[in-house]
Amino acid sequence: MNKLNAMLILVMCTLILAACWDQIEIEERAFIFGMAIDAADKTEVKLTQQLVVPENMATVAANAGGGGKAYRNLSSTGKTIYEINLDLAKQASRSIDSTHLGVILVSExxxxxxxxxxxxFDVFFREKRMRRGIKLAVTNGLAEDLLYVEAEHEKIPAEYIKNLLENKKRLDVTDLVxxxxxxxxxxxxxSFPLPYLKKISSTVIDYEGIAIYxxxxxxxxxxxxxxDAKALSYIRGLKNNGSINTEIDGGxxxxxxxxxxxxxTLTNNDPNNLQFSxxxxxxxxxxxxxxWENLKEYEVLNKFYKKTSEKIEEMVxxxxxxxxxxxxxxxxxLGxxxxxxxxxxxxxxxxxxxxxxNYFSKSDIDCEVKIVIEEPGSINKTTSK
Structure with missing residues (x-):
């Protein structure tokens, strides 16, 4: 019995040691936080990877507001993303790790x-270690340029872009992709929509609209x-935030x-005359x-509902x-x-x-908008004397 126990312990120790034989220390890794894909010419693409080295991150965190950059960008060109990845791995002088990849930018x-x-993009679906939650956006101009934008409150451009895409209040024109x-x-x-980003300055990226693919x-x-971008989010019914600017009696x-x-609702199912509501x-x-209107007054509230609904219907x-x-x-x-x-x-x-x-373009699409305000309240109201 003692011999059997000893054998089991020996086997378990062997398995534990074997599991770590190819472990790479964190100091020997270069983590990819962002990627940008641009056209080099008609047959080749340029891939830019934003790498974050752990010890540099620690240095920047300890000396907030000073010190060197917490990232570096590596670029190379080639006919396939896979081929370029191999070349960039040689440049990095470390083992490249994509487990922290948060955003991929593709040029217009x-x-x-x-x-x-x-x-x-096929290579990203084939890569087993690639996470499905990586954010995707189209860029106005070179995608690479956005990976050099240095925002005030973010040390890593890719992290700034990822947070921008995740910010639901700011993203009132489309859902995260x-x-x-x-x-x-x-x-x-x-077909599908994609977020469309634009570099405004060396420190700012703006959410420009929706790219249609x-x-x-x-x-x-x-x-x-x-x-137009806001209206698409209403049509798709996917947004539960954002804002609408309107007016009531000039205010x-x-x-x-x-x-x-x-x-x-499909109201006519004839393929040559499809009708949707x-x-x-x-x-x-x-x-x-x-x-200066009191929205608790019935007539005022109804007028407001009608005018706002008509405005959104026109947008749609x-x-x-x-x-x-x-x-x-x-x-x-609709498809x-x-x-x-x-x-x-x-x-x-x-x-x-x-x-x-193009049955889609030939379809008759009718829309109806209803708006309801919770607790309309009385914010501004004048009193006659």
């Missing part, structure tokens, strides 16, 4: 060239900005969005009112018009709705949904 130039984004969200969409050639054409076809007012509910219900709260219709006629791309999710609830119809139209015959 790459996105607009048919097939290039899909071709070069992770690489795990688009794997299936690329495979099924489904056509799944069939495998390219970015345009950008929605301002009210400006800001409404904080609490919830958005969207309901799509989209009903959007927005629940909000008054964040700021500069007018303008966005639908751009998607159907200018971009001819379904970034609204996904048909696929889920009307698979027979979808099978008939999917090959030319937003290309070729």
């Amino acid at each position: 130039d790459i996105m607009k060239q048919p097939g290039r984004f899909k071709e070069h 992770r690489i795990g969200d688009i794997d299936e969409k690329l495979y099924e050639e489904t 056509n799944g069939k054409e495998e390219r970015m076809v345009g950008v929605l900005k301002g009210d 400006p007012m800001t409404i904080e969005i609490l919830t958005i509910k969207r309901k799509i 989209i009903k959007i219900q927005i629940k909000g709260a008054i964040a700021d009112q500069s007018g 219709k303008n966005t639908i018009n751009k998607l159907q006629n200018d971009f001819q791309t379904d970034a609204m999710g 996904e709705y048909l696929n889920r609830y009307y698979p027979k119809i979808w099978k008939e139209v999917q090959d030319e949904w937003d290309n070729g015959k």
